[in-house]
């Protein structure tokens with residue numbers, strides 16, 4: 451009885467920490483892609499500046515009446531719930547606090563990349579330091595540094611293939627009399643993100659983490675193309691795949707839910 455009481459009242463701490471984390475992630479994802487600094491959040495529809503009170507209470511915009519995005523709520527609920535999970539079952543070698551900070555970083559990068567196809571330099575610098583620290587605690591310095599180098603090397607190779615592919619595609623489009631675009635399968639931001647994830651996972655887990663991310667991205671894109679094809683909204687065989695969110699999902703699963711991916715990891 452006494453034990454249950456302690457457990458239940460103890461869950462208030464991770465719930466509040468996760469909720470505050472949700473505020474931070476939503477705020478950063480709302481302002482950083484637009485102003486690149488810690489500016490005041492504005493309504494995405496009419497650019498009116500929110501009062502802090504309205505913003506933190508998720509009120510609709512006073513000027514145009516538009517409500518806050520679904521993403522805002524998904525982030526709040528996901529982080530509050532997952533914070534409780536980390537409290538009960540903290541990731542190996544990291545503990546609750548660092549486990550939650552890493553989760554906030556993953557969530558923020560995931561949301562910004564998904565919404566803007568953007569890996570920001572400011573968040574990458576933070577991520578690099580965080581990744582080095584997390585990697586050092588998880589697997590020691592040398593494995594962390596090799597992991598970073600391997601993550602960089604792997605996605606840089608993909609990136610070069612992507613550049614080549616884009617050139618060939620542009621030539622085809624031109625010869626077909628269509629306007630060329632410069633969509634790249636892998637962007638430079640993905641290379642930086644893969645380096646950070648390499649730090650976090652270390653050698654030899656990095657190569658599995660990156661390949662698993664590419665595989666996830668491939669499978670989901672095929673599914674999306676199939677849905678578009680079946681609903682006759684399909685226009686082009688080349689659909690841009692933002693790989694960043696899939697790299698993050700892969701690293702997230704390996705760090706927080708290793709039992710889910712354990713059977714995939716080669717011994």
Ligand SMILES: [Zn+2]
Nearest residue numbers: 493496511514
């Ligand atoms: Zn508005």
